[in-house]
Amino acid sequence: xxxxxxxxxxxxxxxxxxxxxxxxxxxxxxxxxxxxxxxxxxxxxxxxxxxxxxxxxxxxxxxxxxxxxxxxxxxxxxxxxxxxxxxxxxxxxxxxxxxxxxxxxxxxxxxxxxxxxxxxxxxxxxxxxxxxxxxxxxxxxxxxxxxxxxxxxxxxxxxxxxxxxxxxxxxxxxxxxxxxxxxxxxxxxxxxxxxxxxxxxxxxxxxxxxxxxxxxxxxxxxxxxxxxxxxxxxxxxxxxxxxxxxxxxxxxxxxxxxxxxxxxxxxxxxxxxxxxxxxxxxxxxxxxxxxxxxxxxxxxxxxxxxxxxxxxxxxxxxxxxxxxxxxxxxxxxxxxxxxxxxxxxxx
Numbered sequence: 001x002x003x004x005x006x007x008x009x010x011x012x013x014x015x016x017x018x019x020x021x022x023x024x025x026x027x028x029x030x031x032x033x034x035x036x037x038x039x040x041x042x043x044x045x046x047x048x049x050x051x052x053x054x055x056x057x058x059x060x061x062x063x064x065x066x067x068x069x070x071x072x073x074x075x076x077x078x079x080x081x082x083x084x085x086x087x088x089x090x091x092x093x094x095x096x097x098x099x100x101x102x103x104x105x106x107x108x109x110x111x112x113x114x115x116x117x118x119x120x121x122x123x124x125x126x127x128x129x130x131x132x133x134x135x136x137x138x139x140x141x142x143x144x145x146x147x148x149x150x151x152x153x154x155x156x157x158x159x160x161x162x163x164x165x166x167x168x169x170x171x172x173x174x175x176x177x178x179x180x181x182x183x184x185x186x187x188x189x190x191x192x193x194x195x196x197x198x199x200x201x202x203x204x205x206x207x208x209x210x211x212x213x214x215x216x217x218x219x220x221x222x223x224x225x226x227x228x229x230x231x232x233x234x235x236x237x238x239x240x241x242x243x244x245x246x247x248x249x250x251x252x253x254x255x256x257x258x259x260x261x262x263x264x265x266x267x268x269x270x271x272x273x274x275x276x277x278x279x280x281x282x283x284x285x286x287x288x289x290x291x292x293x294x295x296x297x298x299x300x301x302x303x304x305x306x307x308x309x310x311x312x313x314x315x316x317x318x319x320x321x322x323x324x325x326x327x328x329x330x331x332x333x334x335x336x337x338x339x340x341x342x343x344x345x346x347x
Contacts, residue, residue, distance in 0.1 A: 002207050004150045004176045006127045007106050009047055011178060012208040016267055017225050019260050020233040021046040024110075024246055029075065029085045031092050035099055037236055044257040045264075048106035050129060050233070051096070053116040056083040073245045090119070097123045114143045121147065132156030132184050132212075138169050145173035152231065153177060154212050155201070156184030167205055178231060179205060181224075182212040187249035193220055195227050202228060214249040218259040225263050226270075234259065289315020291340050292326055298335040304328065309341065318342050 003012030011018045021041035027034035034051075041049045056065060057080075065080030075085035088096065100107035110129040111117040117128060117140070128144045130137075132154040144151060151170060155163050163179070170177055181197040193215060201209045210231025211224035221232050235250035251259060277285065290311040298308055304326055311320040317340035318326065329346040339345065 001202065002175070004178055004208055006048070006150055009106075011230050013230065015230065017229060017263050018048070018210070018231040019044075019046045019263060020048045020050050020231065021256055022050045022233055022235045024050070024052050024235055025086045026235060026237045026242070026244055026246055026250060027051075027086075027088075028242070028244055029088075031088070031095055033238065034088075034096055036238060038096070038099055038103055038105065040236055040238070040253045040256060042103040042105050043253070044260045046105065046256065046260055048108060049100060051088070051093075051107075051109040052112070052131075053109045053120055054083065054087065054112040055115045055119075056080055056087070058113040058115060071245075073243055075243075090122070093120075093123060111140075111144065114140060117144050117147070126150070127152060130154065132158065132182050135166050136162050138165070141166055141169045142173060145170045148174060148176075150176040150178065152180060152210070152233075154180040154182040155197075156182035156212070160204075163201075163205075177205075178208040178210060180210045180212040180231065180233060181229070183214065186214050186246065188213070188215045190215065190220065195220070195224055198224060198227055198229055216249070218251065218255055218262065221259055222262050222266060225266055232259075232263065286314050286316050288313055290320050291315055291317030292320060292323060292342075293317070293338050293340050294335045295337070297337050298331045300331050300334045302331045304331065304341075304346065312338065316340070 001013040003010050009018055023034060023037045027037060038049055067079045069076060069079040069082045074082050076082040097107055106126060108125040108127050108129060109120050110131045111120055112134060127150045130141065130151060130153045134140050135153060135155060135158045151174060153166060179201050181201055183192050185192055198209050198211060208230040210233065211221060211229040212233040213221045221234060225232060234256065235246050236256050237247045237250035237252060240247050240250060240252055290313060292309055293312050295308055295310040306327055309323065309326055326341050326346065331345060332347040333345050335345050
């Protein structure tokens with residue numbers, strides 16, 4: 001399996017999961033809200049925060065831009081006005097980038113068009129994200145791939161054939177790729193999520209594979225790590241009831257804090273798979289394990305049969321699995337009830 005490097009973090013098999021707290025558009029166009037969300041991600045010990053960068057008139061038709069947007073989540077009269085409110089300027093992103101540096105957290109963005117990709121380059125982001133919506137956007141994939149930086153590519157609402165084509169397009173220019181198993185519903189129902197897709201992507205492409213989740217709660221994202229996800233991406237919000245379409249599928253501060261905490265606990269618990277007795281178990285094994293002892297007092301010279309032997313704690317003597325070594329032996333001394341049986345009293 002390949003690995004990639006984002007900043008000083010190596011991502012792939014056997015490495016800690018790379019946790020991305022996606023701010024996306026949950027900042028509502030406010031740098032101050034964005035900073036509060038960066039604070040949350042930093043407090044949670046997430047590895048990175050991610051934003052979204054679009055050039056609206058390059059990705060939407062005039063009709064789509066001018067469509068009236070009558071929704072509780074709307075920030076403008078038309079969809080174009082709504083999108084404009086949620087886009088940060090160069091000055092605002094400079095402030096955000098600097099704030100992330102102060103917080104020592106990686107900053108990057110999903111780029112939805114070539115102009116946005118070039119725009120983000122000035123902030124020296126260490127990785128580019130391609131959203132599920134653009135997995136089939138070959139010109140964008142190749143444009144970003146040519147920049148030579150790692151790419152994280154989401155695979156929601158895509159077929160295997162489309163993922164194959166995307167990988168071929170990127171790999172012509174760049175082999176630093178991580179894929180994200182994703183279901184593009186907001187929020188996702190549990191029966192839609194198909195976590196086994198993580199293993200399928202790993203086997204087919206041999207690259208790091210993560211999970212970009214939109215479900216409620218943290219259990220499924222934890223399960224994704226247990227099933228081999230090398231990255232985890234979750235939207236974060238200050239309050240799921242805030243105005244905006246992504247808040248309902250986002251984690252509030254305590255949610256992302258618990259998720260990162262539990263991912264790190266899970267990684268420690270995963271272990272090597274080697275079945276051994278650890279040092280800390282030895283005194284417990286001695287206390288609670290079983291040894292072969294005399295069921296009743298046995299006079300010297302008595303030939304031992306199974307009725308004279310029982311397994312009892314502590315586990316400091318012969319294992320019950322060695323019963324066959326005891327049967328047929330002779331007591332060479334008088335043996336008391338509950339006395340452990342072994343070479344010192346049998347011959």
